[in-house]
Amino acid sequence: MSDSPPLVGPTRRWVSALLSLGFISTISGFAGTILAYLWPAAGGGGSEFLVGSHGPLRAEDIDSDGSVVGRSRLGKILVVRRPDGLVGMQATCTHLGCTVAWNATSQLVECPCHGARYNLHGEVLAGPAREALGLVSLTIEEDGIRVRPPLEG
Numbered sequence: 001m002s003d004s005p006p007l008v009g010p011t012r013r014w015v016s017a018l019l020s021l022g023f024i025s026t027i028s029g030f031a032g033t034i035l036a037y038l039w040p041a042a043g044g045g046g047s048e049f050l051v052g053s054h055g056p057l058r059a060e061d062i063d064s065d066g067s068v069v070g071r072s073r074l075g076k077i078l079v080v081r082r083p084d085g086l087v088g089m090q091a092t093c094t095h096l097g098c099t100v101a102w103n104a105t106s107q108l109v110e111c112p113c114h115g116a117r118y119n120l121h122g123e124v125l126a127g128p129a130r131e132a133l134g135l136v137s138l139t140i141e142e143d144g145i146r147v148r149p150p151l152e153g
């Protein structure tokens with residue numbers, strides 16, 4: 001028989017509380033992992049609303065020049081309004097990472113840092129950038145402008 005005293009009184013309650021805390025912590029971690037896995041799918045298969053400085057961007061937030069830049073998990077996104085709908089593309093210049101902008105006069109996407117120019121397909125028309133801007137798919141919904149990566153063809 002052991003010489004150690006039996007767990008009684010405050011010691012027993014303390015051990016019981018620690019075991020309960022460990023159990024709750026384990027269950028919470030497991031539930032959080034499941035929720036984190038399911039959350040993007042609940043938003044529409046990896047899509048999300050573009051966000052501006054005041055919250056989700058809506059079609060009426062597009063500037064008078066016909067463009068707006070918002071943020072998403074896909075990075076900064078440039079939205080350009082065209083007669084046949086919205087065009088969306090990465091807004092981070094592929095040269096050194098400045099934020100590009102729509103120029104309504106030239107009808108081109110231009111980088112203010114070193115002068116790269118892109119068309120609305122994201123293709124480079126003038127350097128120093130060499131790689132195209134990635135396109136994204138946009139849809140206007142009641143709650144904002146939803147962005148998702150384009151389906152690969």
Ligand code: FES
Pocket residue numbers: 093094095096097098111112113114115116127128129
């Ligand atoms: S960062 Fe855009 S051209 Fe250099």
